[in-house]
Amino acid sequence: MSKAFVFCIGGTGLRIMKSAVMLMAAGMKTNGYEICPILIDPHEQLEEKKNLDLLINDYIDVYNKVVGKADVDKDQHNPLDGFFCTPIKRYYEYDGKQNDTSTSLADNRTLRDFLEVGRIPANDINRFLVQTILSESNLNNALSVGFKGNPNVGTIVLGNLIDNQDWWEAFLRHFKDGDRVFIFSSIFGGTGASGFPLLLNKICNCEGHPMVQKAFVGAVTVFPYFSLEDPSTTKSDIDSANFITKTKAALAYYEKNVNPDYLYYIGDISHQASYDNNEAEQKNSAHFIEMIAATALFDFLRNRSKQSRPQYMSRAIEDDKEVLDLKSLGNGYKEEVRIVANMKLLNLLMEVLKDETFFPLKKTHGFNKKFYNSDFKALDKFMGKFNTWYDEISNNTRGFSPLSIPKSTSGDLSKFIKHFSFNASRDHELLLDMIEASKIPNENHHNVLRYFLDFAYTAINNQTGKL
Amino acid sequence: MIFLTVLVNLFTSKKEYVDKAVSSLTDPEEIEKKKRLATRFWNALDSNDIWMFLIMLFITTLVCWYYYIPYNRKAGRHYHPLHCALFGLGAVLLSGIATYLFCLGIVKVSYDTSLVMKVCFMNAIYSLLWVFVCSFIFCNYSSTNAYRWFKIR
Numbered sequence A: 001m002s003k004a005f006v007f008c009i010g011g012t013g014l015r016i017m018k019s020a021v022m023l024m025a026a027g028m029k030t031n032g033y034e035i036c037p038i039l040i041d042p043h044e045q046l047e048e049k050k051n052l053d054l055l056i057n058d059y060i061d062v063y064n065k066v067v068g069k070a071d072v073d074k075d076q077h078n079p080l081d082g083f084f085c086t087p088i089k090r091y092y093e094y095d096g097k098q099n100d101t102s103t104s105l106a107d108n109r110t111l112r113d114f115l116e117v118g119r120i121p122a123n124d125i126n127r128f129l130v131q132t133i134l135s136e137s138n139l140n141n142a143l144s145v146g147f148k149g150n151p152n153v154g155t156i157v158l159g160n161l162i163d164n165q166d167w168w169e170a171f172l173r174h175f176k177d178g179d180r181v182f183i184f185s186s187i188f189g190g191t192g193a194s195g196f197p198l199l200l201n202k203i204c205n206c207e208g209h210p211m212v213q214k215a216f217v218g219a220v221t222v223f224p225y226f227s228l229e230d231p232s233t234t235k236s237d238i239d240s241a242n243f244i245t246k247t248k249a250a251l252a253y254y255e256k257n258v259n260p261d262y263l264y265y266i267g268d269i270s271h272q273a274s275y276d277n278n279e280a281e282q283k284n285s286a287h288f289i290e291m292i293a294a295t296a297l298f299d300f301l302r303n304r305s306k307q308s309r310p311q312y313m314s315r316a317i318e319d320d321k322e323v324l325d326l327k328s329l330g331n332g333y334k335e336e337v338r339i340v341a342n343m344k345l346l347n348l349l350m351e352v353l354k355d356e357t358f359f360p361l362k363k364t365h366g367f368n369k370k371f372y373n374s375d376f377k378a379l380d381k382f383m384g385k386f387n388t389w390y391d392e393i394s395n396n397t398r399g400f401s402p403l404s405i406p407k408s409t410s411g412d413l414s415k416f417i418k419h420f421s422f423n424a425s426r427d428h429e430l431l432l433d434m435i436e437a438s439k440i441p442n443e444n445h446h447n448v449l450r451y452f453l454d455f456a457y458t459a460i461n462n463q464t465g466k467l
Numbered sequence B: 001m002i003f004l005t006v007l008v009n010l011f012t013s014k015k016e017y018v019d020k021a022v023s024s025l026t027d028p029e030e031i032e033k034k035k036r037l038a039t040r041f042w043n044a045l046d047s048n049d050i051w052m053f054l055i056m057l058f059i060t061t062l063v064c065w066y067y068y069i070p071y072n073r074k075a076g077r078h079y080h081p082l083h084c085a086l087f088g089l090g091a092v093l094l095s096g097i098a099t100y101l102f103c104l105g106i107v108k109v110s111y112d113t114s115l116v117m118k119v120c121f122m123n124a125i126y127s128l129l130w131v132f133v134c135s136f137i138f139c140n141y142s143s144t145n146a147y148r149w150f151k152i153r
Helices: A010-026 A047-067 A091-095 A111-115 A125-133 A136-140 A151-163 A166-174 A191-204 A240-257 A288-303 A331-354 A361-365 A375-395 A427-438 A448-464 B002-011 B014-022 B028-068 B081-106 B113-141
Strands: A003-009 A034-040 A180-186 A216-222 A226-228 A262-266 A273-275 A311-314
Touching: A003 A010, A003 A191, A003 A288, A010 A034, A010 A047, A010 A180, A010 A191, A010 A216, A010 A288, A010 A331, A010 A375, A034 A047, A034 A091, A034 A191, A047 A375, A047 A448, A091 A166, A111 A136, A111 A151, A151 A191, A180 A191, A180 A288, A191 A216, A191 A240, A216 A288, A262 A288, A288 A331, A288 A375, A331 A375, A331 A427, A331 A448, A361 A427, A361 A448, A375 A448, A427 A448, B014 B028, B028 B081, B028 B113, B081 B113
Parallel strands: A003 A034, A003 A180, A180 A216, A216 A262, A226 A273, A262 A311
Antiparallel strands: none
């Protein structure tokens, strides 16, 4: 199976990966590519990074339960054609390891210590250079909390940090012919804006690894899509008023120096949420732009082949509305709406079926208490995170809210997707379709979770498939 | 044969029935006439009980088939036990009523309503037993969407 190494750089890169995981769980396909996410952020204590790590583990847990873990389970299956259809593998698993044992990218020194500025003679030209491109504040910042929106710091530091990383070595070792590389980053921050060109440069000039040098590389770089509170009131070092200026400066550099095979640009300047300006926590809600940035990965893996010149891609929406639905998004977003709807309908079925004592598949396929207290819990755990994610993107600015979810599970489902009608109007119609799906003799095994997701997807797809 | 020998005979035999019909009479001519009437009534029911049985089988099987196959292919949580119980009860009642209507055609029911009712009741009991047999078959050998109460395989 071919691999896609997905580098997620900086806070926005991590959040895009989060959306990508959610979309893969909902059934977004990768054309058979196995996804190997590599999270790059020196801010080790960043909650977003820890949460993404856990989210990926949760995904892998469900995936392994559905497919059967290689080298452990005798009962192995192909990936499902629907929910959790894409394999995600950690880079250290390619070396047969169970856990990430690499050293942290975080560096507890300040930039001043890192550069050993104190050892540069007072009249040396290098000291003047340092004083020109770096402020006192830049020099005094601890590197362990990231680059605080300063790409000039990231550019200096990140290259050295990457060299010693296990994931970089693993990438070089395991990148094979047919594999692809994709990079998630933002252009207006610190880590992403500096890390993306740096990483691309390292890949394209990787001596001793001709396969890596010729890698088919795609990337999405995100333009400003949110603002931050006034830094004078929060004592933060990040001023979102500079985002556009930094973007323009970075673009001027990217134009000549950053040329992956496919470069996707995503951004939003007309409706922007204002977040707390806390660089240590960065508790930003999930955002529509991150989800759309994530779709660039799927477009790259499914629809693109290597061209003689770099290709630049972007997406537009139909109407400039603050809250987007199927109509205002336009026809180009049907797939995203459909699969998000699929996952929310799966959530509805999960809620209903737990209490459905006499559901016929309890007798025939093991949808019983034992199942709901074992493998189902892994799915339930992931679904809880998906629900939070969807709530965040639907309530954020700009909002992505294409669904009209009834308050109770017994509510009317016919308008579950705004501006689109289902044939079914009640949950029991989906339950019936699940029972019907169970009668198609395509597989015979004892994996109840696999049956559950398979039948649920068939039932749900009967409603949303026409979209 | 089937009813009267197997079930009705648990309560009474043909001889007892005929004797009981004339037990309050003293006039020999009257007794003979009543005996003939009682015997004819008993024989009419007895000789047609195979039809009653077949009617019961047909109705019960039909109701069960409808419940397990077409009805459960319609949406509406039809697999819930209430639906199953209602259809079972429906099969039993329909069999009883059909038996009564059949008896109307072969005997003068008013001659002895209680015996006819007893026959109908017996046929309803058979129907209930047949409901279980049908359920077992549908639960184990059909592609029903109903809850498979009697599934053993």
